[in-house]
Amino acid sequence: MASRPKFSVERNKQFWAYIFLAVPILFYVVIRFYPTLFAFYLSFTDWDIVSTEMNLVGLKNYRELFGDSVFWITLKNTIKYVVWGLPISLLLGFVLAYQIDRVKTGDGLYKAMYFIPYITSMVAVAWVWRWLYQPVPIGVFNNLLSSLGLPTLAFLSSKTQALPSILATTIWADLGFQMIIFLAGIKAISPSLFEAARIDGANEGQVLLRITLPQLKPTVVFLLITGTIRYLRIFTQVMNMTYQGEGGPLNSTKPLVLYIYDNAFKSFKMGYAAAMTVVLFTLILIVTLIQMVVTRDEK
Amino acid sequence: MKKSMLVVLMLLMVLPFVFAAGGQEVKADTAKQDVTEIVYWQYFYETKKDLMDKLIVMFEERNPDIKVTQQTFPYENYNTKVASSVPSGQGPNVINLFYGWLPLYIDSGYLQPLPESVFPNARIENEFFPLVEAAKFDGKYYALPTAVRSLALFWNKDLFKAAGLDPEVPPKTMDEMVAFAKKIAKTDKSGNYLQAGMSLELRGQMHHVVREVLVRQFGGTPYNADSSKVTYNSQAGYDALKWFTDLETVHKVGIPQYMTDDVTAFSAGKMGITIDGSFRLGNFNKLKDTLHYGVAELPEMNGVKSNFASFWANGITSTTQGKELEASIKFLEFLTSDEVMAMWLPAIGELPAKKALALKDEFKNDPTYGPFIRGLEYAQATKFLDENAQRMVWINAYDEVVLNGKSPKQAVDQAAAEEQKVIDAYYAK
Numbered sequence: 001m002a003s004r005p006k007f008s009v010e011r012n013k014q015f016w017a018y019i020f021l022a023v024p025i026l027f028y029v030v031i032r033f034y035p036t037l038f039a040f041y042l043s044f045t046d047w048d049i050v051s052t053e054m055n056l057v058g059l060k061n062y063r064e065l066f067g068d069s070v071f072w073i074t075l076k077n078t079i080k081y082v083v084w085g086l087p088i089s090l091l092l093g094f095v096l097a098y099q100i101d102r103v104k105t106g107d108g109l110y111k112a113m114y115f116i117p118y119i120t121s122m123v124a125v126a127w128v129w130r131w132l133y134q135p136v137p138i139g140v141f142n143n144l145l146s147s148l149g150l151p152t153l154a155f156l157s158s159k160t161q162a163l164p165s166i167l168a169t170t171i172w173a174d175l176g177f178q179m180i181i182f183l184a185g186i187k188a189i190s191p192s193l194f195e196a197a198r199i200d201g202a203n204e205g206q207v208l209l210r211i212t213l214p215q216l217k218p219t220v221v222f223l224l225i226t227g228t229i230r231y232l233r234i235f236t237q238v239m240n241m242t243y244q245g246e247g248g249p250l251n252s253t254k255p256l257v258l259y260i261y262d263n264a265f266k267s268f269k270m271g272y273a274a275a276m277t278v279v280l281f282t283l284i285l286i287v288t289l290i291q292m293v294v295t296r297d298e299k
Numbered sequence: 300m301k302k303s304m305l306v307v308l309m310l311l312m313v314l315p316f317v318f319a320a321g322g323q324e325v326k327a328d329t330a331k332q333d334v335t336e337i338v339y340w341q342y343f344y345e346t347k348k349d350l351m352d353k354l355i356v357m358f359e360e361r362n363p364d365i366k367v368t369q370q371t372f373p374y375e376n377y378n379t380k381v382a383s384s385v386p387s388g389q390g391p392n393v394i395n396l397f398y399g400w401l402p403l404y405i406d407s408g409y410l411q412p413l414p415e416s417v418f419p420n421a422r423i424e425n426e427f428f429p430l431v432e433a434a435k436f437d438g439k440y441y442a443l444p445t446a447v448r449s450l451a452l453f454w455n456k457d458l459f460k461a462a463g464l465d466p467e468v469p470p471k472t473m474d475e476m477v478a479f480a481k482k483i484a485k486t487d488k489s490g491n492y493l494q495a496g497m498s499l500e501l502r503g504q505m506h507h508v509v510r511e512v513l514v515r516q517f518g519g520t521p522y523n524a525d526s527s528k529v530t531y532n533s534q535a536g537y538d539a540l541k542w543f544t545d546l547e548t549v550h551k552v553g554i555p556q557y558m559t560d561d562v563t564a565f566s567a568g569k570m571g572i573t574i575d576g577s578f579r580l581g582n583f584n585k586l587k588d589t590l591h592y593g594v595a596e597l598p599e600m601n602g603v604k605s606n607f608a609s610f611w612a613n614g615i616t617s618t619t620q621g622k623e624l625e626a627s628i629k630f631l632e633f634l635t636s637d638e639v640m641a642m643w644l645p646a647i648g649e650l651p652a653k654k655a656l657a658l659k660d661e662f663k664n665d666p667t668y669g670p671f672i673r674g675l676e677y678a679q680a681t682k683f684l685d686e687n688a689q690r691m692v693w694i695n696a697y698d699e700v701v702l703n704g705k706s707p708k709q710a711v712d713q714a715a716a717e718e719q720k721v722i723d724a725y726y727a728k
Binding site for chain 2: 048049051052131134135136138142151152157158159243244246248249250262266
């Protein structure tokens, strides 16, 4: 040992740590970073997947994008998914966590019940909900409405109800995740804070507003960042809940990612699709940067 | 304990490579015996795969110096699979493609023209149904089908009887079809369909019916002669969409996506009339204990008969050269022979692509295949360039009328402009 002071146990450990880390880094470079950079390049070409040549066309794809009404519709839909879906799922997730935290017996059962949808395959969830939303005589919801003598709803076949219907499914599946993270956040708050508040005679509302919520800020920021990215990339639900993934009716549910998929793998307009992924990438980047700045202030 | 687990794991990881290497060796061996190996690709459809396995055995017995390997892929992403195999240079020698995809693959140089010496244009045009011309580009044929498909009307005899109609008499005209459908459709007090009169499934085959049948029956044509211009933005097109949307809004004979789709609804005995392809006979025949149906030619209107036909065609990839090319040509000749076509019909439910064979009395007068074959004589094969996008324009046109309250004229004009954009984008390349 003394003869090789440079390779101490500590150094050796570090050396092997780097070796092991090199494998995922290599993986990321080949599988993630290279294709990402390549997508930037593709967005300036007219590649159609089957041609051997890729012609550089400059900003043509981007110009076309700005004149493409469906692109704007899908972008708007994507934003709707985020601004409507995320706050609702965060709020519900918090309410659930707050209540489960106060339950003394059977909280494990509740946690499991709310968490199971999150670990269920989204494709399976989407198909089951698609059937629930069907008109009479198949759909459970409409059969229920109809048996109560109420008018039935169009759900997925309506321009205005389809997006909220898909969003409801998404939130339902997402809730467990938000709840578990909130619950962990609540449990991590030092009990002495609550005790001190109780001694000072604070009521429940004051404890919630002055202690629980402020202490949960890092949790909320984390859920906001991951949630925004997740809702911006919404795809599986719409792909499976609308017929052959068309994102209808009249594109009213089609998110940007599904439009990218259609262009790339149904119409084979790879260059055009790549241009859209660049837009989405920029969008996610901006959102993440803003949220990172917010967290830094926190520290 | 842990170490032994690790060894097992590592073995598991290495084993596939060993087997893969073994497989390659076998290939090398057959090459030594001067056997030309060619690869055939098609999508997975059980009966098609099974029949192809049998056909390959027959072919190899007659050509001992050729070995054919069949590879199949799931239908849902077959086109994507084929397209993404192109840039990698990996792929088959002979490939089965939907005729609507041919422009993409011909344009990119993926397929080579069939040799004029073996498949002369004159003979193709003399023997095959004229719709095969959809595989002809710049005067050359790039692919040939074994079988073609057309549409026919399916009616549920039990529902006809229950509605007081003669279960053996299908509708002869479009108006009659609507009248029958109105009698069959059943709704509850709030207007929910308990039973649909007929299919309104543009997402299924009905967009073909509107495009190639109704537009023509109203006196128009959907496209110009070389299919470079949309021409259904005419009075005939407006009338066709009005007639079709009226089915839901005025006649109330059904809704789109009833019970998720028309095939499910008809299979479940909840739909009186549907229009579908010969390939659906397989599905419906499996249900023959509960589903009693008849097949008839598509109804006519204003004395005009029309039909839509489509096909999957076999072509040869450009990278196939020399001995492999010779073998591929032989295989393609075999696949387009009368013998194979006659086997294809009973096994798959697709119709022979050659006129003389299909129009034999035994096929033409068959109670189930007959209507499809008779329909072939006046069928059109739309020259699709991006089938998915071109189907969507009609689905959207329907929704614009029914959900957005636009006039059929506005909706059709918008659809025509969108479809023209798809066509222009293709020819601009």
